[in-house]
Amino acid sequence: MLSIVFPMFLLLSMQPTEETEQVNCHTFKHFALYNYVCPPNSQKRIEVAIKPTEHMILVCFEMTNFDNAILPNLNFSSTLIKVSIQNCPIPKNGFKKFLDEFNIAHFVELTFIWKYSNETLEKENFEGLNQLTELVLYRNNLASIDTNLFEHTPNLRTLKLSENNLTKLQNDIFKNLNNLLYLTIAENKISELSRYAFRGLRELRELDFGNNKLREIPSGVFQELVNLKVLYLNYNKLFSLGVNPFSTLKNLIHLALEGNMLTHVSRKYFENNEKLSTINLAWNTNLTFEDKTFSLFNDLVSVLLSNSGIRSVPENLLRGTTNVFDIDLQNNRIPSMPENLFSEMKSLHDLYLNYNEIKSLHPNQFQHLKNLINLDLSHNLITSIDKHLLNGVERLETLILSFNRLKMIHPEIFLNKPNLVILLLNNNKLESVDNSLAALEGSKYIKMINLANNDIADFPYKLMKFLMKNENKYYYATSTEVISHFIESNTIEIYLGNNSISNIRLDYLRPGVMGYNSILEVNISHNPINCDCKASDLVENIHRSPRDGNVILKYDSLRCAGPPDFKNMNLSNLLEKKLTCTLNKNCTTTGICDCIYESKERTLIVDCSRRNITLIPNLLVNEMVKYYDFIKMKHLDVHLEENSLQEVPTEANGYHNVTNLYLQGNRISNIEWIPPSIEVLNIENNSINKFDNSLLNMLNQSNVKKLFLRNNPWECDCTTKEFQKFIREHISQIHNATDILCHFMEVPLVNLDESMLCPIRRGYTLVILSVLLFCLIAIIISVLLCLIYQNEILIWCYSKDICMRFIKEERIDRSKKYDAFVSYAQQDQDFVMKQLVPKLEEADPPYKLCIHVRDWIPGEFITKQIANSVKDSRRTLIVLSNSFLKSMWGRMEFRTAHTAAMEEGRVRVIIIIYGDLDANSVTDDFKSYMRTNTYVEWGDPCFWEKLKDALPRRYKKQKRRTRDSNEQDIELH
Template identity: 35%
Template sequence: MKVLLVIQLWTLVFTIVIGGSFDCNHTDICNCYKSDELEYQCPRDTYKVIVHTVPGKYVKIDCYESIPAYNVDIFPNLDVGDLEYFSFRFCPLPNDSFNTTLEKFNITGINSMQLEEIRSTNLKTLTKELFYGLSYLKRLSFSLFRIDLEEDFLEHLPNLTALYLDNNEIHKIEANMFKYVPKLRILHLSRNSISYLPEGLFQNLSNLQQLHLWKNELTTVNRNIFTGLKQLKSLELSSNKIVSIDDDTFADLVELVNISLRSNNLQIVNSNIFQNNKALEGIRLGHNPNLTLSDYVFANLTNLANINIDNSNLETLPEHIFEGSINLVEISIKNNNITELPEIIFDNLRKLKKLNLEGNKFNSLPDNIFSSLISLEELYLQGNELVEIDDNVFRRTPKLKILNLRHNHIKTIHLHAFIELKELIELDLSQNEYDLNYGEVEGLNPFSGCVELQRLNLSQNTIDRFPENILENKLKLVALDLNYNKISYIRMASLITLSPYGVKLYINNNNVSVLDFREIKQYSLANTENYDALHNNNASTILYLFNNPLTCDCSNFDLIQYNDNKIDPVIKTIVDVRIGDLRCATPRSFTEVLIKDLKPYHINCPLEDSGCPNQCSCNYRPFDQHAVINCSYRNLTYPPAINVRGYKIEINLDGNFLEVAPYEGLGYDTVTKLHLSNNQIKNISWIPPNIEVLNLGGNLLRFMDSKVLESLSRSTTLRNLTLYRNPWSCGCSATPLQSYLLTHYTKVNSTDVICADDNKPLIHRKELCKSHGTVAMAITIPILLILFTTATVWLYAKNLCLWFVTEEELDKDKTYDVFISYSHKDEDFVLQNLLPVLEQGPNPFKVCIHIRDWIPGEFIASQVANSVLDSRRTLVVLSESFLESVWGKMEFRTAHTQAIQDGRARVIVIKYGNINEQKLDNELKSYLKTNTYVEWGDPWFWNKLKYALPHSRQNKFYNTQKHANIMLKIDDKFELVNAPPTVNKD
């Protein structure tokens, strides 16, 4: 705790002293601004110089406009003390020493000075006077100078340890230039135009460790130049024009660690050139275009770790070139013209980790060429002329992690070529002629032993079959590249991987036409639980299939289902197929269609069946497993016989000249969809027993056979009946058809049946038979219905007819007692007034309301029908809002229709509020005239309602209600003053 307190205290002190102790000095000379540093703009009105400073750290002077002469008087008086560095850019040099400027700022010491792009119009030569008084300076850097250097310009800098003279236009170095800086350890003279170095130039630099002379004009160097450099460790001579080097040039540089002679014109490097440099760790000789290396040139350098001899047009390497250099870690010999290597060239290099032989001309490799390289981790052989990889070449490189064989001519890889590469992470075999074919045995490949493999590149080869077992035991594989091959078929089950990372599988630009999902569908069913656990992070095989000629027919039906999310969703956790904007290759009808836009019901395939009518075309539609027979617009005058077996059938006979509809015995028994529109059919006497869709539009039908109507009424499969554009007769005989239209409006558009005599819908015609008997019946029946209803209500009120109700057995399987149909605008009334009474108490009713009991996502029409069918009664809250509700009217019609079919009074109407009777449709008007209803606000509302509710609960409901308090009228709404009391069951 004490230590922490001390640290915090020192941090505070440092912040105050360093970060917060400086401030702008008010001056008439410059503008001053403070942020994390001080910025002075001088002179105040039209500033041409900017001074940035943090006292105790740095001063940076930048000139932004041309100044004819240096004038220290334009700077402010500052007190900055000792500095880490001083920077002077884009300004002319002072006529005298920099010391005058430093005194202006009260600088007492500088560690480093940087001069950059000096605009010197007054000085042609850099003299020692410029640095007078700067004897404490340790680092000096200047670049982009355009002036010469005096031989003694460093005389006043005896403590200099680093001198950077890069990127100037220095042509000449005088022999005694560095005699005044004996403490120099770093000297950079790169990127100049130096063509000659005097002998003995560095003789006083016994402490120099780093000498950079790259990118100059040197043509030769010799031993005498480097005299005195007893501690030199790094010598950089690259990018010069050196042609030859004497054997003893580096003999005195016994501490040399790294040397670079790359990008020169060296021709011959003799064996003894590095014999005295036993400390060498790195040698770079690349980019010498006519290089020849003598045997043993890199031999017996026991500290040598890195050698680079790239891009030098080498044709051979002597067999002992690396002998005895047993600590070599990296060798790069890429982009030469070597055709073969001596078998013993890498002997005893047991620590070698990286070997680059890229871009040579090897057409084969000796079996034992890498046998000593037991630590080798990276091997680059791309861009050679290799044809075959046998079983032995990599047998003794067990540590290999990266192997690059790209861009060779490899046709054959022996099955056990990589068997020992159990630590291999990355293998590149792209741009070869490899077909991955191992005879008749499916799934064989040479990668089975590479259990650590993460990336495998087999692109641009001649592979025509997907390697079936290639993902087995590859738990770390993340990328498999098979782009630009000839693969035509993929068995999706072979893409299953247990890798927790997910595999990206690239099979773009192949010949893939079919994806086979058969086995993977079975696998997903059997392994759903396993995949939920294994793929909880959405890991899977991601399959890229861009630019492949995929077929859009039955062979790829599963792919179309996959794209449309109509396949087992578990499969998408196994394989994620990505096709982008790929278009169908075949059949011709789909060639311009995006595959992602196809739906499963679009897919049809030729049906080879002898039972197909000669005049028609037959296809198979896997979406609903139908045989689709197209006989449309074939000038047929008689329905063809069908002899297709084993399928459901959809037949299209539209646009012919049929006068007779298909009848029993023609083979239409399994037809589910029958299209007969735009013919000349006058009568239909039979329909297939399992018909789902029947299209009779655009014919000459005047009547509908009663047996056909009866069959249609009984049908449990019919979903859609089309009857438009027929000359329907609307006399007495049309009564059954009108009744059918009224009760099956969900299956047929009732307004499609237009009477021929007045062009009005049949369902709107009130009188079909105009005889006197009909008129009498029209008057008598409503009167009798009213009398019957009144009598029934009275009898029920007296409990005299309860013995007659026998619905308990009929309704025993229904889920709900009551389904309440109401407009959403009346929701508060239902929830606050009806539900509490119906659902509370000791014997509650089970009530269905849509906001609570319907399943989200299901079709509303289906839910309406199910709610009516599953309930013993439908309670309709009839209000102004209800009359405006489309779905409310559908609920009423559905319930009314069901009541007619059951022969039971199942609809209860509660009249809620004032209703404009002009808005009532004919069906509701008819119902209200012929049925009793209860009105909200009636004092006897609950007593009347109880008799209409299911019989098995009437007594229980009554017992509850007779103890309820009286209803009070408040703004035309009624509420229970108190909830119904608990009733003793006894």
């Protein structure tokens, strides 16, 4: 027999594909698992999968008792954490002795599952397993539990008894499990609980009793569960909760009661559960509430009341409960909501009122919900909405009003909704939306508007236009006559065939606007299309495959009605044609130039050639683009060739965005400026004799692709070396570079060597140059070292009090982004944001502050952001109040700043005392700091002077003009 052992050398030697055999067993390795089938090819067998040092899974097939002879010969030299035995009979001599056959040194988690077992587990089965911390007995057909079953497992932390056949829990069955933290008895058939069933479980944190048949809760059954935080009683058959069933559960945070038969909920049920955070009462029967049932629960975050047949909600149901994050009242029978139900819920994030019978809402229903993000009012009977309904709900991101009876939307209802992302208005009776939704222009993050299944007759072009400008991605529209209807397969069909449409503005229906998963089907058959520049998008969409884009065009026959060059031509043959529009509005101040827009390359062409012009015409491009909304200009071509111009255009003439500039055949002698976006520049046949260095720098910084420079009187001397270098480096961009000839010499400039271009003496200067070069290199290296280690040198000198008259704190802190990081409690935000921050940021000079609600990056770990804020700030302002002393994050921010200051040996923390402090709440670290450091008090007449004295000094900045006319900021010390 080949002995299989798992010391480290065997793990390293076995290959993933290697298979070995031992007597009666087939052994193989699959990834990190070692697998054994004993005996192979037999219906009655054992399969073992082992991940060394972690777990072993043993599965039996058609076995009623163990035959040790067929077990694999395994000898573990390392510890396993988990052992799982599935579909196997209970070992006769207990689990410990059975697993000793594998020589497992130690394990702490045991799972035993035998769905078809008729045996009973006894305490002897677990003898010798004192080390167990987790025991899983799923699906073992357990009908009862002996009171001493867990006598040999006193160290259990987790016990799972789900999916058995338990019908009753006797007294004291868990009496030996004093250390148990998690108990799961879900999915049994328990209909009765003995009063002392949970005696001894004082350390229990979570109890899952869901999916049983419990009809009532015995008085005092939870009496000893003083540390319980999570209780699941969901999906039982509870008609009532009795009298104060949870009175001893003072640490309870989460309570699940959904799926029962409760009809009334009283406040007395939860009188002692002040820490309750989540209450779930969904899926009960015709539920009613006592007034103030959940009032004054300061920690309550989630209230789930859906699918419970609720017909009315008391106005004071949640009075004084200010931290609720989400309320779910969907799928009930509520006809109206009390006006002040949500008046104190400033933290409410999600509100679900869908699938009710609401007909109208009070104008002030949601005015206090300033943090509301998601509001679902769909599937109600709402016929109109007051324009003030959403006043104050400025953070709203999702609004669902679908499946109501709305006929119109007031234009002001969506004002000041900058964060709105999803708006669903489908399945109403809306007739027009263009003006109604105009206020959405301020919603910069809008992603989806669903207007399906309404009575809209006119396509909302205005709405589409601003959505496109905002680069929104999702839009669903419907129209009963002209446009389209919404299909749940995300396909939008637009029928426009057999009309007199000459221009179809498909630029409003780009795939980027319609959304990544939406398909727009447009039928435009038999329309007299004018095939000018405005038809460009239409032509391109005809050739776009449905799988390549979001727009599908459907047509039987589509031909051009004009212009004459394209008349009767099929639009499918126009893809390679340049479609143009001659523009009637003047594009220059002279009024003698032709203006043409070509849509394929998105080029605006200004043609002023051969008009005997002597002065540069000013361009009116911006006015043109504003006047013609179909112009999507990417290139601007200006033709000024064959005129009598003596100078080039300047930025003052409106040529900043010119990409192609044609100036050949004029009388130009000097060039001082070129457009920064220039791509093609033609200055052939002029009187230009040189390019100075500033012009060469402009060309190097531009995106110029083609230069035409021939037939100019180019000078060739020492001043031309940089021009020659430019030609050689950009020879591929210069048209016929060898035709650029030196004046009088008639030889190509690019071919001249340095001696011909600029002859010089070479005598004794070589030695001098070498010495100067050596000195220059030494100076550069010294300067670089000082610059590289500047901060280290300054900090070292500062810490040693060396050269202090030459070192200023501003230099030490100049790498810091902020003057101060303001640390405060959420309750003090009004004081900070309305008084402290404005006063400092509007000071002269202003302070640059770091505020977590404004400057922190969403999604980053809070601890990391605290450390970064302190590190990047010259001071840390602590707004010390009673609320701050209760804030865990506030204390962390103080300790982080204080620690950093102590490491540097400098005063970095400034304490602002705000309000009267509770002396008992002030911790020792704050008292110690305040005894040895300066602090300021809000309300002190000299508060601002003292605060600014404590803050780092700020310096005004002045400007001076450098030799190249660029402005720089110089700090005054």
